[in-house]
Amino acid sequence: MNCPACKAMMSVGVTDLVFRRERSVIVIENVPALVCVQCGESSVESKIAQIAFDMAQKEIAKGVSLEFCNFKVA
Ligand SMILES: [Zn+2]
Numbered sequence: 677m678n679c680p681a682c683k684a685m686m687s688v689g690v691t692d693l694v695f696r697r698e699r700s701v702i703v704i705e706n707v708p709a710l711v712c713v714q715c716g717e718s719s720v721e722s723k724i725a726q727i728a729f730d731m732a733q734k735e736i737a738k739g740v741s742l743e744f745c746n747f748k749v750a
Pocket residue numbers: 679680681682683684712713714715716717
């Protein structure tokens with residue numbers, strides 16, 4: 677896969693996803709992604725993004741304001 681922004685090669689790596697809702701900010705770290713070697717643009721598979729989203733929803737439900745979570749597949 678090539679970068680949607682600059683068309684350079686993308687390699688397997690990790691990225692952080694940030695979810696916000698009202699006053700809650702949840703950062704999911706170490707999410708598997710394709711990362712552009714040139715500009716750093718990242719692309720996360722939809723099923724991976726869904727898992728990260730579900731993790732964030734659980735944290736938001738606890739009422740935290742800022743939380744950093746390590747990505748893991750349940
Ligand atoms: Zn790029």
